Amino acid sequence: MSTIERDLVGRADLEGVLREREREIAELRARLAEWEESYDEIPKRDALFTTISGREVRPLYTAFDRVEAEGDDAIGFPGSYPFTRGPYSTMYRTRLWTMRQFAGFATAEETNARYKYLLEHGQTGLSVAFDFPTLMGFDSDHARSLGEVGVCGVAISSLADMERLFEGIPLDQVSVSMTINGPAIILFCFYVAAAERQGVDVASLRGTVQNDILKEYQAQHAWVFPPEPALRCIVDMFEWCSDHTPKYNPISISGYHIREAGATAAQELAFTLRNGFEYVERGIARGLDVDSFAPRLSFFFDVHNDFFEEIAKLRAARRIWARGMKEKYGATNPDSWRLRTHCQTAGVSLTAQQPENNIVRVAYQAMAAALGGTQSLHTNSMDETLSLPTEKAVRIALRTQQVLAYESGVPNTIDPLAGSYFVESLTDELEREALDLFEEIDALGGVVPGIEQGWFQQEISASAMRQQREVESGDRVVVGVNHFTEGSQKLEIDTLKIDPVVEQRQVARMAAMRAERDDDTVRSCLGALTEACRSGENLVPRILDCARAYCTLYEIRAAMEVVFGAYKEPVFF
Amino acid sequence: MTDERKIRILVAKPGLDGHDRGAKVIASAFRDAGFEVIYTGLHQTPEMIVSAAIQEDVDIVAMSVLSGAHMTLFPRVKALLDDAGADHVLLTGGGIIPEEDVAALERQGIGRLFGPGTTTTAAIEYVRDWFAARPSA
Numbered sequence: 001m002s003t004i005e006r007d008l009v010g011r012a013d014l015e016g017v018l019r020e021r022e023r024e025i026a027e028l029r030a031r032l033a034e035w036e037e038s039y040d041e042i043p044k045r046d047a048l049f050t051t052i053s054g055r056e057v058r059p060l061y062t063a064f065d066r067v068e069a070e071g072d073d074a075i076g077f078p079g080s081y082p083f084t085r086g087p088y089s090t091m092y093r094t095r096l097w098t099m100r101q102f103a104g105f106a107t108a109e110e111t112n113a114r115y116k117y118l119l120e121h122g123q124t125g126l127s128v129a130f131d132f133p134t135l136m137g138f139d140s141d142h143a144r145s146l147g148e149v150g151v152c153g154v155a156i157s158s159l160a161d162m163e164r165l166f167e168g169i170p171l172d173q174v175s176v177s178m179t180i181n182g183p184a185i186i187l188f189c190f191y192v193a194a195a196e197r198q199g200v201d202v203a204s205l206r207g208t209v210q211n212d213i214l215k216e217y218q219a220q221h222a223w224v225f226p227p228e229p230a231l232r233c234i235v236d237m238f239e240w241c242s243d244h245t246p247k248y249n250p251i252s253i254s255g256y257h258i259r260e261a262g263a264t265a266a267q268e269l270a271f272t273l274r275n276g277f278e279y280v281e282r283g284i285a286r287g288l289d290v291d292s293f294a295p296r297l298s299f300f301f302d303v304h305n306d307f308f309e310e311i312a313k314l315r316a317a318r319r320i321w322a323r324g325m326k327e328k329y330g331a332t333n334p335d336s337w338r339l340r341t342h343c344q345t346a347g348v349s350l351t352a353q354q355p356e357n358n359i360v361r362v363a364y365q366a367m368a369a370a371l372g373g374t375q376s377l378h379t380n381s382m383d384e385t386l387s388l389p390t391e392k393a394v395r396i397a398l399r400t401q402q403v404l405a406y407e408s409g410v411p412n413t414i415d416p417l418a419g420s421y422f423v424e425s426l427t428d429e430l431e432r433e434a435l436d437l438f439e440e441i442d443a444l445g446g447v448v449p450g451i452e453q454g455w456f457q458q459e460i461s462a463s464a465m466r467q468q469r470e471v472e473s474g475d476r477v478v479v480g481v482n483h484f485t486e487g488s489q490k491l492e493i494d495t496l497k498i499d500p501v502v503e504q505r506q507v508a509r510m511a512a513m514r515a516e517r518d519d520d521t522v523r524s525c526l527g528a529l530t531e532a533c534r535s536g537e538n539l540v541p542r543i544l545d546c547a548r549a550y551c552t553l554y555e556i557r558a559a560m561e562v563v564f565g566a567y568k569e570p571v572f573f
Numbered sequence: 574m575t576d577e578r579k580i581r582i583l584v585a586k587p588g589l590d591g592h593d594r595g596a597k598v599i600a601s602a603f604r605d606a607g608f609e610v611i612y613t614g615l616h617q618t619p620e621m622i623v624s625a626a627i628q629e630d631v632d633i634v635a636m637s638v639l640s641g642a643h644m645t646l647f648p649r650v651k652a653l654l655d656d657a658g659a660d661h662v663l664l665t666g667g668g669i670i671p672e673e674d675v676a677a678l679e680r681q682g683i684g685r686l687f688g689p690g691t692t693t694t695a696a697i698e699y700v701r702d703w704f705a706a707r708p709s710a
Contacts, residue, residue: 222589261594386671464594464597465598468602498641500644573596573600
């Protein structure tokens, strides 16, 4: 018999129960006061007792630290509202998180080989990293792409490249995540067209396209169009995907880049969720039923160094989303309330000094992601502050997840930290801070005005500067960088180099592709797309036509830009 | 000879990479150190950077490159500066740049390139020392 049940037995006298409870609380307060007194008497280490976000944490948490008035309703059960304990009722007992390593470099062939390598080593999903030209909507043979083709990701300039990228990888069986935002609608159409070429039923596609433009303006900066037309493209994808690709996530609302740019955990949480609600509002404004698209909205968070704050952040995120979707936006389908997320360990926490130490950082962060209840995870490779990861470094990163999943016991019990005074208190605190930040954003006139005023950008930069000062003063210990340094800074690990020949090969291939395609079809598809941009019709079918005709990324972008214009950032520091 | 003139420095983000955390942190630190700082904003071509450097009559161009395109971008900006008669301008920077590339770029007349983990103090010191010892000082 549990304590909660024993409490009820033989206690018909309610007043007596109350008196007993009051006495217990008084006794607890007295014992706490006693402990505090003894604590004050003993000297402490000279250290920052704050999280990496600058949050003060107390030495001890007790039952008095839960601020959530609703008590256990705020915690609930996994798989049910408000989902604090996890989006699914059985969590990792049914299915472990998806181990999904972000990868892409050089040309489609080389990346295709890396994907096959990862799948052979037990990875369970794919995640495409595009090069900067692709992220910005430039073809490999565009003048602006010089020196950057295939360097930081894979170069994909047309359907032909996308077909090669997934050669021999059945798209109806492997879920694919694509990190692309500014030109997301175009790359998504290349992907759908590539699936068609494989003979795959498009309705069976599983996966995610990041497609979160708001955080691009705020933090990551790979934009193409200004906010309003960019948001229209996103809502077009919500609409099209809910009809044609019901298992595909047309957006991954991302805090990762906000955090990496310098935000605190609370800022990451608040900006990301507020962006999410912005997309919901835009969908509703289009006339879509909120429950027709909200179940396919997915999220992406960073897991940084501070172990408990990160776990609490993920728990708070689920609760804020559920409450907002139900109470404010009137969603009635529980799937619309359920926040599902991908996580990635914090790239910014990795150090170039003593790079093997990064393996340990990544392992702790990965454990925080699992304890926070993530649905998929990318673990960074130890060499990522130096170059794109080598095969060996990626394998260790993947093995780190496998050790966590199969050896640590962490996935056996759902939300094992629930009820921890500290973790519940942090969860409450982060929720409250996020709600306060929502009010600040509303006072600016909303997300887009906040972006135009540079508010998000300045808030993030200010946090980055504070963290930099802490590190430079030595107050924030970074092992191997400002403490425990070693004399030799000589690099002890291999790094991956991209051969400049990749760019020439890709440029030559573009020329061949342009020579083979039907120019009349290309022209007429692009003309129809420009017209659709003007008319306001859903752009996905038009861009799909362009993709099938082998129009290039930049040609499609340019056909849209005629109507939409290009984004100009507010410059400041 | 003491030089009371403020050091003028252009902090630039060349290429298509949008990672500007480092550029903004260093720009703020240079400003706090008393330098005149101009920040270009993102996605600049080498031509745009050199034209801003000439227009603003800067002493130093500091580029932040995390995209791996450093072997293209640094030499290109250096060549354009030289062509524009601005070979007295120091081209320096930082980012994710492997040691052997740093050495190769230094041989091409590019100043120090700072890697991850550098303190802003180290960069400020380098700029001050260079400025004090520059040929035209």
